Amino acid sequence: MQLIFEKSVPGRSGVRVPLSDVPKASPFPDALRRKEPVLLPEVSELDLVRHYTSLSRRNFSVDTNFYPLGSCTMKYNTKVTENAGGLFAGCHPVLPLLPGGERLVQGPLSLIHGLEQQLAEITGMDEVTTQPLAGAHGEMTGIMVISAYHKARGDQKRKYVIVPDSSHGTNPASAAMAGYEIVTIPTAPYGDMDLDQFKNAMNDEVAAVMMTCPNTLGLFNPHIAEICDIAHQAGALTYYDGANLNAILGKVRPGDVGFDVIHVNLHKTFGTPHGGGGPGSGPVGVKKGLIPYLPTPRVQRTEDGSFVVEAHPEGIGRVSDFFGNFAIMARAYAYITLLGREGLIEVSEHAVLNANYIMARLKDEYELPFEQTCMHECVFSASRQLKEGVHAIDIAKYLIDRGFHPPTVYFPLNVKEAIMIEPTETESKQTMDLFIDVMLEAARLARENPEALHQAPVTTPVGRLDETRAARAQQVCCE
Amino acid sequence: MGYCPNTPDEIREMLAVIGAGSIEELFAPIPAELRAKSFDLPPGMSEFELMRIMREKAAAGGAEIVPFIGCGIYDHIIPAAVDHLSSRAEFYTAYTPYQPECSQGTLQALFEYQSAICRLTGMEASNASLYDGGTAVAEAALMSLRITERNRVILDASVNPLHREIVTGYLHGLSAEAVEVAPDGCSSDLKSLIDSIDEETAAVIVQNPNFFGSVQDFSELASKAHEKGALLIVSSYPIALGLVASPGETGADIAVGDGQSLGNALSFGGPYFGFIATRKRFIRNLPGRIVGETIDNQGRRGYVLTLQAREQHIKRHKATSNICSNQSLCALRGLIFCASLGRKGFEELAVLNYDKAQYAKSCLTSLKGVTLMNTGTTFNEFTLSLPMDAAPVVEKLLASGVAAGVPLGQYYPGLDEALVVTVTEKRSRAEIDRLAALLEEALCS
Numbered sequence: 001m002q003l004i005f006e007k008s009v010p011g012r013s014g015v016r017v018p019l020s021d022v023p024k025a026s027p028f029p030d031a032l033r034r035k036e037p038v039l040l041p042e043v044s045e046l047d048l049v050r051h052y053t054s055l056s057r058r059n060f061s062v063d064t065n066f067y068p069l070g071s072c073t074m075k076y077n078t079k080v081t082e083n084a085g086g087l088f089a090g091c092h093p094v095l096p097l098l099p100g101g102e103r104l105v106q107g108p109l110s111l112i113h114g115l116e117q118q119l120a121e122i123t124g125m126d127e128v129t130t131q132p133l134a135g136a137h138g139e140m141t142g143i144m145v146i147s148a149y150h151k152a153r154g155d156q157k158r159k160y161v162i163v164p165d166s167s168h169g170t171n172p173a174s175a176a177m178a179g180y181e182i183v184t185i186p187t188a189p190y191g192d193m194d195l196d197q198f199k200n201a202m203n204d205e206v207a208a209v210m211m212t213c214p215n216t217l218g219l220f221n222p223h224i225a226e227i228c229d230i231a232h233q234a235g236a237l238t239y240y241d242g243a244n245l246n247a248i249l250g251k252v253r254p255g256d257v258g259f260d261v262i263h264v265n266l267h268k269t270f271g272t273p274h275g276g277g278g279p280g281s282g283p284v285g286v287k288k289g290l291i292p293y294l295p296t297p298r299v300q301r302t303e304d305g306s307f308v309v310e311a312h313p314e315g316i317g318r319v320s321d322f323f324g325n326f327a328i329m330a331r332a333y334a335y336i337t338l339l340g341r342e343g344l345i346e347v348s349e350h351a352v353l354n355a356n357y358i359m360a361r362l363k364d365e366y367e368l369p370f371e372q373t374c375m376h377e378c379v380f381s382a383s384r385q386l387k388e389g390v391h392a393i394d395i396a397k398y399l400i401d402r403g404f405h406p407p408t409v410y411f412p413l414n415v416k417e418a419i420m421i422e423p424t425e426t427e428s429k430q431t432m433d434l435f436i437d438v439m440l441e442a443a444r445l446a447r448e449n450p451e452a453l454h455q456a457p458v459t460t461p462v463g464r465l466d467e468t469r470a471a472r473a474q475q476v477c478c479e
Numbered sequence: 480m481g482y483c484p485n486t487p488d489e490i491r492e493m494l495a496v497i498g499a500g501s502i503e504e505l506f507a508p509i510p511a512e513l514r515a516k517s518f519d520l521p522p523g524m525s526e527f528e529l530m531r532i533m534r535e536k537a538a539a540g541g542a543e544i545v546p547f548i549g550c551g552i553y554d555h556i557i558p559a560a561v562d563h564l565s566s567r568a569e570f571y572t573a574y575t576p577y578q579p580e581c582s583q584g585t586l587q588a589l590f591e592y593q594s595a596i597c598r599l600t601g602m603e604a605s606n607a608s609l610y611d612g613g614t615a616v617a618e619a620a621l622m623s624l625r626i627t628e629r630n631r632v633i634l635d636a637s638v639n640p641l642h643r644e645i646v647t648g649y650l651h652g653l654s655a656e657a658v659e660v661a662p663d664g665c666s667s668d669l670k671s672l673i674d675s676i677d678e679e680t681a682a683v684i685v686q687n688p689n690f691f692g693s694v695q696d697f698s699e700l701a702s703k704a705h706e707k708g709a710l711l712i713v714s715s716y717p718i719a720l721g722l723v724a725s726p727g728e729t730g731a732d733i734a735v736g737d738g739q740s741l742g743n744a745l746s747f748g749g750p751y752f753g754f755i756a757t758r759k760r761f762i763r764n765l766p767g768r769i770v771g772e773t774i775d776n777q778g779r780r781g782y783v784l785t786l787q788a789r790e791q792h793i794k795r796h797k798a799t800s801n802i803c804s805n806q807s808l809c810a811l812r813g814l815i816f817c818a819s820l821g822r823k824g825f826e827e828l829a830v831l832n833y834d835k836a837q838y839a840k841s842c843l844t845s846l847k848g849v850t851l852m853n854t855g856t857t858f859n860e861f862t863l864s865l866p867m868d869a870a871p872v873v874e875k876l877l878a879s880g881v882a883a884g885v886p887l888g889q890y891y892p893g894l895d896e897a898l899v900v901t902v903t904e905k906r907s908r909a910e911i912d913r914l915a916a917l918l919e920e921a922l923c924s
Contacts (some may be wrong), residue, residue, distance in 0.1 A: 032723060065573045091747040099877075169791040175796065256514075263531050265738045277574065277575040320611055
């Protein structure tokens, strides 16, 4: 398909700019003016509409396809929360920073405060900041808070952060961005961080341990409280990666278990749209002792019930321009309010039920590296299929031809030929059965006709793409 | 009310397949003592009840205030096509395009976005967007440390103070520092900036137009920085790029900015997107996602996420950044905005902003005691000196429904009487005249 730039016809125009109602100013000085015009496409509005409508049809999405992408929690995005998020389009974020401006924006400020309180209750934390703009941004913010805590106590020697090898790659990357060295602990045969190796690694130079529980293998670690205790005894803090929170709403609160800091991916657990890769939102919750180090500013409720924006002098400063991705926060606030206590518990129960159903029905054909009750996602290995020369990626591409977005493949890194399936709570048994049938068919094809899987996909606008060529050519914009 | 479709019969069938007696049994791996101590949330409600609550909150959101304020976020027109096309569920309910064959829509759109950003900034390589303007400046600073293997950046203090705070915070944990250079009045102090560059300087960071609204030529700064092995990072306001020399034309090595004004609503702080673009030789140091062109197994053109070997999911703690997302949907809005206006419309929009601001400038500086602090050219923002403290004046005008500008005292000690006024194409002549009348009244009383 042509690029919008290739559809450009000199002199054609789309949207009309408003007419001027002021006198023409003397010309902008040539010395400061750009020499080359901005070579943007010249297309009519209809050209534009057809182009982007056509492009949209070249995408799988939750609204069009089952999208069981493990660790990403691709649940249905409810339409009413979409409407709710759009209500604030005209609210300027600088208003509360003006003298006397706070009283004009009590609505959005109350929403921020309300969401912070909802998230604190859900996670078992004492206070939450909504400033971080994505999950990984929340991780970095959380680790910066931990760093500020240790520094404020004069505890300067802590330079390590511990992560399990099954962790999301963002965990070590975020800790490194905050200036820490990383210690990686391998996974034991039982599917969790090796407890003995963890104990050996723990000492008074460790600043924090970063975990997710259930972990990226979809397993709940029964030793999690002990791990927190061991960390605390050594003076380290514990960080909970909230990417998998969808599994435990109302069942477990990381704060109760012993975690000191958490980030929550609003786009995963609280059903805000993923947008083709963003925007997300990654609020961070902390226990009492860490509140002083949260980013500035903070939205506070005063005695008369009104909301104010306050500087947070001891905090780590600003991590984003304003209060976070507000319209995303508004959707999450609406989602939590809409579902309520029982609705959120039901979310986790059905997410876990659905994942276990898929696991039970596929485990005869696909290798389960860790066979135990899973939480909201299950991880298979295509190791049996590999013996026939079929890789996880071949199965993934076959699913595309059959109308399913593939599960996550090759993650977690510690499972060979990993296939990670997360159905979420919003999928019906019928949809999952269709998916399971196709997965079983792929297993049969791997035995009988592996070549059929290597050819896939054949129904998409393009076939398998040459990623090596893309990396070598580095063609990242049109000439 | 959890949008869970399965009926009690189906749940029983599924449990039978699993071999469990109840859903609760599936939570058995969680020890009893780790169970939630509280989950004190109100019961759920209907869509109707929810929207009543949300509308109440939105009604108290200040949207009726006429904004002459910016601070990096601007009230611009958004063509209707932007909302309609970006609302297509195939775009907004998709995820990161990990399987390119079924995500060509997102991938091609991001490739087009990268192309539009390169053309706006005069650069050769763009990523697929960053979180926002402030974090984009911070990521550019980190990028310059990686490229030069030096540990200090020079930060022009006429860069947005909110952005400077983020840069300082990002550098804090690393063994690197940001040194601020004070402006000369409302302009960057080019001589001091040049004098501050030494062998440890990774980059000089400037903003054009700067926080006071002044437009400057940074070409000499670029060449002086390059002479000493340092980079020049220019933060731009994308609408201004319809008129103002691009970072590429200036000689910058990295161009960044907030893309909000390209088709993204104010939305009380987000979501917006940050853009970052650079010279092709620095592409491997760009943070975040990049979409590249390639071909499929039959020679057809297609798009994939590329250069992923720099990224966190492969490199983990050795990655160029920890970013694992972009602001894809906001970037798509930016792209559609650019394509809606096109080459001619984009320049006309910039000129209209300039003309309106020049009109406002002449109205406001004709008031008794009000003077213009910018000595040179401005785009659509300028800084006034009032005959009294600006904060109470702004507060007073807010009561009349007008946000007159951003008082500078809280960001620049000693500039209590300074006020930055922003005028976009959306401000009518009548609104500008009203601002002038209200300001005159406030200053006289």
